[in-house]
Amino acid sequence: MTISESDASLVDSTGTDTIVELRDTSVSFGMDRGESRVLNEVNIDIERNEILGVIGESGSGKSMFASALLDAVPAPGTTTGDVIYHPEDGDPVDVTGLSKSELKQFRWEEISMVFQGAMSSFNPVRSVRTHFVETLSAHDYDVDAGIERAKDLLEDLYLEPERMLESYPHELSGGMKQRVLIALSLVLEPEMLVMDEPTAALDLLMQQSIISLLNEIQEKHDLTIVFITHDLPLVADLSDRLAVLYAFEFAEIGPADEILERPAHPYTRALLNATPNLSAPLEQMRPIEGESPDPVNIPPGCSYHPRCPLADEQCKSIDPGPYDAGDSRNHDVYCHHWEQSIDDLERAFTESNSDDSPATRNASHSDDAEPLVSLEDVEVQFGSENDGWLDFGESDVVTAVDGISFDIYENDVVVLVGESGCGKTTLGKTAVGLQRPTDGTIEYKDRDIWKGSSGSSTLEDEEIRRALQIVHQDPGSSLNSHQRVRSILSTPLNRWHPDLDGNDRRERILAMLEYVGISPPEDYIERYPHQLSGGEKQRVALIRAMLVNPDLILADEAVSALDVSLRVSIMDLMIELQDAFDTSFLSVSHDLSNARYLAEKTGGRIGVMYLGELVEIGSAEQIIQNPQHPYTQALRWATPELEQDDDPDENPIRTIDVPDQKNMPSGCRYHTRCPDARETCRTQKPELVDLSNEDGVQRTACFRVDDDHEYWDSEPITDDAVDGDEDDDHVNVSG
Amino acid sequence: MDWRIRRLGQSVFTVWAVMTLTFVLTRFMPGNPIDYFLVEVGPDLDDPAQAYEMAELYMNINPEDPLYIEYYDYMTAFMQGDLGRSMSMNMPVEEVLAIAIPWTLFVMSWAVFLGFTAGIAIGAVMAYWEGGKFDTALTGYATIITSIPFYVLALVLLTIFAYRLNWFPTGGRQPEGVEPGFNFLYLTGIVHHAMLPVFSMFVTSGMAALTMRGNSIRVLGSDYLRVARLRGLSDPTIAIHYVARNAILPMYTGLMIAIGSMFGGAVVLEEIFVYRGMGWYLIEAVRARDYPLMMGAFTVITIAVVIALLIADLTYGKIDPRAGGENREAF
């Protein structure tokens, strides 16, 4: 290694403010195929009381980095190199050298961790209080004082302490569990908190709310936080410093603002450009070519060289050491050509990618166009009413979709967004005939798609079934793992184009694979799904849907399971295919940035759903730049941006948690969380009002868009009023 | 309505439905028991009409009445605890059952109890050394043994240990020539007689071990266990409250079902070992076309299953907070 301090094993070389230093720290697993290095000789100093954001795509070694900090790498992995912890007073501690009992004490008392599986981090049969108590007594802390501290922590996290402590884990929503887990990790007053993708499974609003809480918690408790994530925008605002991991090594470490504004490593720069967001012009977003390397087969020299536009001979042979980049002393970049990267990369990119991405176009339609699929007052209920003595089930009707009407036209793109449980996926499935509505009609080219299929759950009409297709969220599970790509793709062809003979079919499949950038197709056609990468699987799934020439494809979270750097390329592909095959897309997403990319690039619409209702729908520009509904505004607030915001806005929701769906709020369903709610909203239900103008189409269901509405004369609902209202006990937490 | 009351109602309904079904079905069977009874008893009597009175005595039914009245009579008598009179044993069915049930309970509860405890212990050990020699060998063994019906094994054991080696009696439930009561000889005699039947049930209950193994492996890989270790909880706490509790819980319902179906499972076993319990009497009753005893035994078997399931239902919420049911919020 070219590091100068590499011999500074036990000596704190950077001054007194370092809390943890890693020196040549590696994590490796012995595997059949050879040793697998999932963290490769990394060096970093984590400073006391900072928030360090560590960014890495899946398979970059970020989880191992987290575990290495506590010497908690799961067996049979081994950690080598030094992990040195500097207590505020006292001698440095060599973490990897601690005995079992010392380690037991060290973890949670000095450094604690909130990790990926937060949803399942609690013992399902023990109450939350027990979790706190057993942690306290295992470390010989005073239990009563500890519980008091836990209550304070819970309170700070906008939870009701008593209620939380008495609950069992399954009674809490995902967001609550996550916050309780944060409290649990802080109950022993550790110096440092390591968080590994702590918000990955949460909804936008919850994610953003927790991020803002973290800031407060960090200040209040003088914590050092290491926040590890694949989602760059999420930590952009929160972090003091950012560290970018690529292929099990750091690519760049530096102050957050510098990294965001003047990234010195080509990978950081590419990652920033590949990350869908709300404000950057669409033309600036480009995918990163190629895929991350396998841990047993890391390229020699700079591990990024196979994908780097600036790579030269030096890069291929010599491992780049840290160079000091930028003005500040602590901006390290592991790239030989970082200076050039800052200046030239822009050019390198524009040349290679100039005509790759499809131009923005306009899919919008004239008002008199015939809709392709038309939904009329669609309602979907799940569960059944309990009907008497012999029914073992309980009455638990959930209305997932409640009276929604909208049209999808030819060549149209509609993206449905909303929190989980808002009914967006159910609505999507209903629109393509995979879910039978309990009320209302769906028409495909003026034909009721459920006509003639009484009682059954599949569509009667073959043609309609062909015309409506779906691409699933997780391509891995939707492709049959026992079939080769060839048979996966020929099944739909056989079915819908029986006239083609074997050769034609093969030709067609090869052409399609080639078209979506899987080459050489002759090689891939014989592979099984597990031999494909995530991006390739999603491409195959897309082709499978396209091969039958559908008119409408439901893309259910089609890119959210993919790495950030792949999302843009898959979305570009979807847009391209949509254009080439004249199909329409109905996409479902929980991510406003992805929705914006897809809809804005195709001139499509974004529909915002809340608790089974469509609260706003309109062109991408209108929804993103000029949202009228308070809920859309909240989603927009919650979508992280790629810049440091000096003046964070007030959290625009009154309560963090979504109301119980079995007990829907009256009137406007958003009134329990809406910052603008007034008494009228509690009793009356707003209808979608057409606000379309020359800027684009937009329909919004909120009284505020009508200047003359009685809403303006009624009393605002304040939080006190909500708390005191007896029919509002479904509001879980006030925040 | 309270869900507990409803569950209770459902249980009563099930018992009633099974009884009614048995009643109706047996009446429409070819060679229906009443006709059989009349043919069987009639000729021996001086006055054939007496047969009807006999029927009334044995089965609480007057065969001359229409079906619904017979049904009504039978059910009313049942409600009063009168199950009729066994023809082959020539005593009230209740009394026959009262003699038989304790023996069955004795053998079967030991079989179930030993099967489950050993299964849990072995399964836990297998999971702990997952993939090791012990695990591989026992997984293979348990898989094979589970697929062998216990009566096959029972026959094998009987041949070897009773007929060849003479270690155990070939049948019966109590020692002969010993005064029944709380004396040493008698008690050891009982245990001696019960050993082979218990053992043959126990050895084939590899299912419990396999289930326990699977559950434990799942728990050992769970996130909450990893977090518990990071939190520094002591090993006993982790072993008992984290691993054991979560691994055994899902088996609770299985245990209750096993307890409930004890009487049903005893039928074949007792027949093989000539062990005079519920099952043995049931077969005897079928053989002798002893209709009242048959009905009585079936009813007891049904009630046992229903009660066990009811208890499982009502208590599961107490031991697993997730099933705590209906009043808790799901969010």
Ligand code: SF4
């Ligand atoms: S060292 Fe070379 S290959 Fe690696 S990032 Fe820098 S320029 Fe690219």
Ligand code: SF4
């Ligand atoms: S109608 Fe009222 S509660 Fe609903 S979004 Fe508008 S202002 Fe908020």
